[in-house]
Amino acid sequence: MILSVRDLKVSFRTHDGPVRAIDGVSFDLEESEILGVVGESGSGKTVSLLAVMGLITDPNATIEGSIRYKGRELVGLPPRELRRLRGNEIAMIFQDPMTALTPVYTIGWQIAEQIRVHRGVSKAKAMERVEELLAEVNFPNPHEAMSRYPHQLSGGMRQRAVIAMALSCDPALLVADEPTTALDVTVQAGILDLVRRLRAKHRSAVVLITHDMGVVSELADRVMVMYAGRVVERGTRTELFSDPRHPYTSALLGSIPPLTGQKPRRLPAIPGSPPSLLRLPQGCAFGPRCPVRYGPCEAGKPGLGKDAHAAACFRVAQA
């Protein structure tokens, strides 16, 4: 077991009152497994992974619950210890490669910096490793690319550099937050292909955060669907896509226009919009938008249960 998150809760104090961004999230991750985390804005998918990385620096945030990495508790770990893990054993890939790299240093320098901090090797040694890494993420001319500044590279190339940086210390866990959202589809295809190959080679476990069901279906072994700070459904990719149980999951899948076959005249849209975390509805947060809601939905919050393929829904529990 690489990662085991139990009942994670993250809340922020704001001017308008407390906001619970994450409300009791639990999941496990095995070696070389890819877990897809799907959700819309405000679902808490990014916040929960920032919590895992120890990157929630907001002084108004409180984190409760347990995050165990290889059996070691990360919640409450001193910053110095966390820093030793970050970038070394746990690495992260961010959404926007345009802004994720410091504009005033070369790609090579930035990747080497990470290696030098964690491995304590000489600059020359680090640079050798950088060249290998850039070759591994398919830079056509890795040696030359090392001396490039971020602004001299295209978005796809920058994201490859970010991935090379994330892989530089052979992390056991890789967190990718919407790694292809800012990229064009043909570029995305190359990056997804790369992540797949690298997973096979490095055996890193990957948490893939995205709003794109297609990307999840391409890459993930297991999937977790989040809504308003809670996990509403989890299961293997096949379970989730061929037998979605939570009404939100099925509605979300239904609202994606098909790429082949007959076009529906109208898309089966979900009414309303994702709720504000400041004003969550009573009971099930999806209740007001749910086509099959009934009495109990307003009374309490449905739990996820213990099954491998589980949905947090009273209807499912009832069936």
Place this chain on the structure above:
Amino acid sequence: MLYAILRRFGQMLFVMFGISVIVFLIFFATPGADPAARIAGRNASPEVLAAVRHSFGFDQPLYVQYTRMMEKIFVTGDLTSFVNRGWKVVPAVMDSIPVTLSLVFGAAVLWVVVSIIIGIVAAATRDSWLDKLLMALGLLGISMPVYWLGEVMNLITQSRHHDKWVFSWVPPLGYKNFSDDPKGWFLTLVIPWITLAILYIGIYGRVLRAAIIESMQEDYIRTARAKGLSETRILFRHALRTSLIAFVTLFGLDFGALVGGSALLTEVVFGLHGIGKLTYDALQNLDLPMIMATVMYASMFVVVANAVVDFVYILLDPRLRTS
């Protein structure tokens, strides 16, 4: 590179030409500024006036007068003041330059070093009591006018507390040449440096703090944290360099202006005969040759300062380098 330097040089000539023409025209359009009347003195007879006009060349067309003045500044260097025909303008400016440069350079070193320290400390301890204290002091520095602060400094160091051991080293007001007396040069300038720097320390410290705090919100800082870098390294290596861009912009503008004569108040308060004082006196006397020479010198410096700023930009930010 050579091209860029040539372009800068061309730009400098253009700016100097434009400014000189404007100054020249404004001077002759100003009512009551008839140079002949000033030179000939009050109640001069029309004949005397005409003679003065002729001997100074004021009866010539303006463009001839302009060209002759430019020639006398840049080629022969023997332009003389209207106030005193024996007083050559170019050497007068040359004599003032070291005074102003000494004052401004010293103050600039002081204010850059101190304000960078203040900006970094305040940004790193953001919202703490130390940050609040530093920013309050900065505001105090900005709020104290130089002429007031300078007089207070003089009052303390020259008269009231001069006899106490803390200030007994302060020499009387005035300027000493660096080559004649380096120690005297340094000692006379210490108090002026501090006085001039205090205002800028306040401004620059606050600007840098704001810029660093803004940089710390950038995505690449989050990447740096994800890399496992220490906060100190993130601050110095990743946030500071981009923050310095705003700082350098401001510095170029202020430094150029000060060297060009804006340090006037400090010069006057401390009895330093620098460019500011020279320009001020020339304006008081409507002494066109002197005005023209100081303005030419100032505009040259502003353009040069701008070029230096651009060069520093390019050092700081590779995005501005062309491939």
Place this chain on the structure above:
Amino acid sequence: MIDIDRPILETRSLAKRFSIGTRFSAEGRRTIHAVDNVSLIVRRGETVGLVGESGCGKSTLARCLVRLYDITDGKLLFEGDDITSKSLSELRPLRRRLQMVFQDPSASLNPRRRVGDLVAEPLRIHGRLSSPEITARVAELFELVGLLPDHVMRYPHEFSGGQRQRVGIARAIALNPDLVVLDEPVSALDVSVQAQIVNLLADLQEKLKLTYIFIAHDLSVVRQVSTRIAVMYLGSIVEEGPAEEVFATPVHPYSQALISAVPVVETTPSGTRKRIILTGDVPSPLKPPLGCRFHPRCPIAVDRCRSERPELKEHRPGRKVACHFPTLS
């Protein structure tokens, strides 16, 4: 007597070039070939989808079509009338009939004005309506786009992204336009909300007999909305045809790669589709390659592609492609 087949909008070899730099900058004056030789016909009531990746010129083309940009070369006809170089005042009566909706609803709405005012603004500028008539029209528009009547008094920030885009759409249709250019109207929205807006656009088109030019980078959304598709690469159209046909059987190698690259939800465990992965980056529009612009990345390029630029021509009835070797996969 309206000729159904007469195009509402037509471009003939339209080009848009931008100059950057000056004679004095280090590289001298350079030209970006943003849109190059685009001939496109838009018929009344249809939706033409423009697809392509960032920098392909689709947004520039859209802005040329509503004359937000001046056109460098070629012709732009609106209902057969040449409007390529009409002055702003001559365009005024046309502005009413040509509208545009932008991607980021929060950036295109003035945050300090009530949304009712924002929707009424085009009516005040162009219309000859009295105040009560304007109020009534705004209420009607709000209902059309699915906003509540009491929303008029709110400010843009009080709305969700989807609702703000509804306001943007209400503004665009306020003057009963004929043609609406939609530039990435759903890209900033959540998936669940995106479907609502797509449906709303379809409903409005039916009710108001609108013609759309629709731009999005999400190919499945474009397919859903559009009757016809034009695929753009580096400033030019490389393939054009009925939406479902182009998606089912893309002919141009670029369209094939583009469509195959879209990740789709697969329910079978290992049913990955055949995917064409392009190598290299899109060349700079400052220096577009000679010959076919796609040749440096094209898997089937031969010498002819490097020297001779293929024209966009009819390949089969209703299908156009700009390729020397249009192969049907």
